[in-house]
Each structure stands twice: as C-alpha cells, then as structure tokens.
Amino acid sequence: MAYTLPDLPYDYSALEPYIDEQTMRLHHDKHHQTYVNNLNAALKDHPELSELPVEELMGQLDKVPEGIKKAVRNSGGGHANHSLFWKLLSPHFDTDPEGPLRGAIDSKFGSLEKFKQQFTEASLSVFGSGWAWLVKDETGELKIVTTANQDSPLSDGLTPVLGLDVWEHAYYLKYQNRRPKYVEAFWHIINWQEAASRFDSELAGIGSES
Known part of the structure; x- marks a missing residue:
C-alpha cells in the first residue's frame, strides 16, 4: 500500500485572510503531494516499511536501510509534518487552548x-x-x-x-x-x-x- 495525500479538512479559502487560497492549493496539492510521491518512490522495494503509518515510520528511522534513509527522512518527514499541520489549522478563528x-x-x-x-x-x-x-x-x-x-x-x-x-x-x-x-x-x-x-x-x- 502506498501513502496518499490526505484531503484538507476545510476549503482552500477557509483560512483567509490569514492564509490565502492560492498558497493553500500550492502548499497542499503540489508541495505535500511531492513529498508523498517521493516517499513512495523511496520505499518501492520495502513494502514492509510502507505498511507502517507514517508517524510510526518516522519514529523508527533506525530500521530504514541506509541507502534510502535520507530520502525517507526528508520525504517521510514532509508527509508526516504536513498531514499534521493541516489538522492544526482551523477556520474557527481566535480560539484559545483550554x-x-x-x-x-x-x-x-x-x-x-x-x-x-x-x-x-x-x-x-x-x-x-x-x-x-x-x-x-x-x-x-x-x-x-x-x-x-x-x-x-x-x-x-x-x-x-x-x-x-x-x-x-x-x-x-x-x-x-x-x-x-x-x-x-x-x-x-x-x-x-x-x-x-x-x-x-x-x-x-x-x-x-x-
């Protein structure tokens, strides 16, 4: 199973005026997709690793073969970081932690x-x-x-x-x-x-x- 790009949990324009729609489309559809594509390419010969949730993969880099470790670190990190980042943003503005x-x-x-x-x-x-x-x-x-x-x-x-x-x-x-x-x-x-x-x-x- 290959990693896939998660959908945004809101519309591309939902964070305006703080983050604009064009930036969200570019950031999510292009940059994040590239990390997903490159991660899948790096792991194409290691299905046992691509079966891991990406957060587990990033927590177990010591198990990644040395030849692909840098690619997994970079692109796996990009996928994990962005997948979390989208969820940490909200169109419900100006709230505080409780x-x-x-x-x-x-x-x-x-x-x-x-x-x-x-x-x-x-x-x-x-x-x-x-x-x-x-x-x-x-x-x-x-x-x-x-x-x-x-x-x-x-x-x-x-x-x-x-x-x-x-x-x-x-x-x-x-x-x-x-x-x-x-x-x-x-x-x-x-x-x-x-x-x-x-x-x-x-x-x-x-x-x-x-």
Whole structure:
C-alpha cells in the first residue's frame, strides 16, 4: 500500500485572510503531494516499511536501510509534518487552548502570552527552511523545539502537539519575506482542540494511512 495525500479538512479559502487560497492549493496539492510521491518512490522495494503509518515510520528511522534513509527522512518527514499541520489549522478563528493543555502551558511557560512569545521567537530563529514545534516528551513535559528542513520530532521520540511550517513556500505568496507577519497570522487560525487531543494522548495519529 502506498501513502496518499490526505484531503484538507476545510476549503482552500477557509483560512483567509490569514492564509490565502492560492498558497493553500500550492502548499497542499503540489508541495505535500511531492513529498508523498517521493516517499513512495523511496520505499518501492520495502513494502514492509510502507505498511507502517507514517508517524510510526518516522519514529523508527533506525530500521530504514541506509541507502534510502535520507530520502525517507526528508520525504517521510514532509508527509508526516504536513498531514499534521493541516489538522492544526482551523477556520474557527481566535480560539484559545483550554483544559489540561492550557494548564500545562501556563505551568511550563508562565502564561499563554509568554508561550506565544517564546514560540514566535523560535519560529523566527529557524535559519532557512524548517519548523517550530510545541512537543511533549516521554515524561509528558512540554517543550518548544525547532527542526531543520522536514525533520520530524517523532524521530527524536517527541510527540508534536503544535507545529508551524516556516518554509518560504508556506507564506511567500502572501507575506513575501515577512515571516513575522505570517507567524502573527498563525495565532489566529490554530485548532487548539486538535492540539489538546494530541497532548492528552500518548501518540495521536496524524491523519495519514499507508
């Protein structure tokens, strides 16, 4: 079974004015599809690996043959990261985290506003292409981390709770080189219910199937 591109859980234009329809079509239909295609190509001779849910695959890179490990890391990470990213965005704007996740954020960072500030700083600190993440470690503690390119926190044994794609393809059509404006827009469109469900679970699936 080959990996497939998941549908967006909302219309391409649903996140406007924060993310425009053209960017969503390009990002989802072209960039994400390319990661899926390249991952399937890398694993064509290894059906036992392509049967794994992509999040499990990214958590078990040590089992991937050395000759294809880089391709799987890059394209598998791209597939896993984007499959989660679409679910973490919502057309229901300007909500806040609640319940255990909100309590954990307040406890770890001091307040929601302080968390937003630290996460924003992490997002702006990524040199070139990469991601900023709120993750949960094996003890359940929240941390802010960044990854380069399409590296996944799953490969480091971390559960992604919230993630922001800061590759230029995620924002350049609308925001050009103004990454801070894109990060500012992100706070309006977070699906905090999805983030909370990931925080509450050991490892929630991210909506992709092999």
